[in-house]
Amino acid sequence: MSSETRFIDFKSDKQPTWCPGCGDFGTMNGMMKALANTGNDPDNTFVVAGIGCSGKIGTYMHSYALHGVHGRALPVGTGVKMANPDLEVMVAGGDGDGYSIGSGHFIHAVRRNVDMSYVVMDNRIYGLTKGQASPTSREDFETSTTPDGPKQPPVNPLALALSAGGTFIAQSFASDSQRHAELVQEAIEHDGFGFVNVFSPCVTFNDTDTYDYFRDNLTDLAETDHDPSDRDAATDRIMDGNEYQGILYQNEDSVPYHEAHGVTEDMTDIPDGAPENATDLVREFY
Amino acid sequence: MPADFNWAIGGEAGDGIDSTGKIFARALSRAGRHVFTSKDFASRIRGGYTAYKVRTSIDQVESTVDRLDVLIALTQRTVDENIDELHEGSVIIYDGERTSMADLEIPDGMVGMDVPLKSLAEEAGGAIMRNIVALGAACEVTDFPIEHLGSSLEKRFSDKGQSIVENNKTAAELGAEFVAENYEAESTEFEYELETTDEDYVLINGDEAIGMGALAAGCRFYSGYPITPATDVMEYLTGRLERYGGHVVQAEDELSAINMALGAARAGARSMTATSGPGIDLMAETFGLVAQSETPLVICDVMRSGPSTGMPTKQEQGDLNMALFGGHGEIPRFVVAPTTISEAFWKTVEAFNLAEKYQTPVYLIADLEMAVTEQTFPPEAFDMDDVEIDRGKIVDEDEIDEWLDDEGRFRAHAATEDGISPRALPGTTDGAHMSTGLEHNELGRRTEDTEIRVEQVQKRQRKVETAKEREDWSPREFGNPDSDNLVVSWGSNEGTIVEAMDLMDEDAPTSSSCRCRTCSRART
Known part of the structure; x- marks a missing residue:
């Protein structure tokens, strides 16, 4: 089936309830294209989603999927991949899910370097709860819960990932569908944790980080002399305050978790009774 | 001779109390004796009082008792903490060369055995083995064949090399010899002799x-x-x-x-x-x-x-x-x-x-x-x-067709008669579906439809009802079913209750107790 799989096969018959113009449409289309382009099909793909507008993605895509609790999508994806390494595991979330309530899991998922991809729809706002500050909102961004702005520096997810030992760190823009799909595809193909922060504008509650803003301010690293294998160069870019799309950093020597720990067996198949040599376990206690 | 024997080692966390206690417990187990242990420990890595207690008998033992027959005290506090459990004739093994133990007062009626644990351990190869010297001393007091302690030491230390094993065995022997030479009379008078059997037990x-x-x-x-x-x-x-x-x-x-x-x-x-x-x-x-x-x-x-x-x-x-x-x-x-x-x-x-x-x-x-x-x-x-394994209603590729809806979608949360839905493991062809914490329909898609909500809540509830019919939820019962007394309990209390019942039966043969083993319950 996989050779004929088209991106539309990853689309469910459920119509998205995202606002017209939401960046998440483009983000999802790119994810589906990337999955199809990498030879996957819905029956070998597991999508994990968290809570928020982004969390609805599991419903709109067609694959094996779990829509979990807020912020815990990465641990779920980790368990899925370890139990069945043959599955293609893609975790999706938003900036609140990944960098606020789930920030602890984010750092540790990066460290673990499990061979899966993580696509974050970063709109710098809480959309589903109707417009509160998110961890990536600007310091002076006025919202219903931060009338004078959060007055805290926004989280820099790329810097978090780099400092935690990230092996694939990329950023894309939902509106640049071709580049976005390419970058997600690279994340899937990467041997380890492929992280893509996607600028996915909220057209309803964020009038600052808009499509126009990103079109005007985004620099594509592919059009610069940036070398993704150069960690120092990546550090400079990530910390310089500019908006980039492309691969910020990729460690070509990445050793994914399953190789480092020898976790390569499908854990789903077990015998009808105790394992053959189980009596040895009892003997250990003599 | 009393049916059970009670022994303990106590000191500070970091003294190797737990490890030493387990070595002695294993020695008894390997000698075909039943063992039941208990631990007194603190949430700290070093310092504070900690103890490991062993109750042993030829018969199965299922709880601890408040009686200590032999106590290895590495600190004064060990004696103080256990004074209520010690009794006339109890033996306290300690190291009088340890500055803090030099003035240890042995309570009236008890036997103190001042064994130079550290010195003898050093003679055997290192002070670290002082607890093992004490174990050897305890073997001598109780006429417990020291080869069983040797067997336990082998299990504990064999991965550290044979010389470590031998040094530990020497330490134990030095402890035993010291008691034999210096406390011969006391050892002979001691009323407990730890018999052995040919049984193999799991500890x-x-x-x-x-x-x-x-x-x-x-x-x-x-x-x-x-x-x-x-x-x-x-x-x-x-x-x-x-x-x-x-x-x-x-x-x-x-x-x-x-x-x-x-x-x-x-x-x-x-x-x-x-x-x-x-x-x-x-x-x-x-x-x-x-x-x-x-x-x-x-x-x-x-x-x-x-x-x-x-x-x-x-x-x-x-x-x-x-x-x-x-x-x-x-x-x-x-x-x-x-x-x-x-x-x-x-x-x-x-x-x-x-x-x-x-x-x-x-x-x-x-x-x-x-x-x-x-x-x-x-x-x-x-x-x-x-051991029996039952994986439930997992469907494979041959069976999946009967669980697809008219449009070929897998009904992962189908509202079946017994409430249990088919389960397709990821990778199963045509089984792709989502599941969610949201209320959902049989396909796993979110819904706020009233009828579906009711159907799914009842379907999940029905699984519990099904299990109530299919599984055995009966409690474990002990004692006389006609008794007027009923004890209901759960968790690790069972052993204590069983032993208490036996004691009560000795006093009043009509008493009995009964206890609930397994709780099964769903909120409705």
């Missing part, structure tokens, strides 16, 4: 029994976060689970631990996490998701004293309401609570079967006393041939 604690049960049941994935007194489950499984193609992950917190385990279970592995009360509080967040997404998952709670951080190293059975009723909304669940260490093995196997047969979370509840107590059992108590 195991509750956490290990749970871990071994998980391996027997086909568990392949374990994720956890270290917490007293559940850590031993994880430490037992680490390395062993890998032998069967599984894996243990130390997660960043309990939130992650239960979600990883959930993910592995979604993928189709038998999966488990274990924690204690503070971790259960955190896991409550995902507990509802496990039930709502109909994921088979075993969540082990080794209870300790609460609330909050409570007393991490002390016994309490305070989590029952959390297990039965915890979480917002209506959450069908099973709660399985073993009452003995050997039962902990079997209940773990049962928990995995219940989880997969009914696609629900299962709480496996143990307590600190069960977790840290080492007890002997005949190996038949863990007969692996009796």
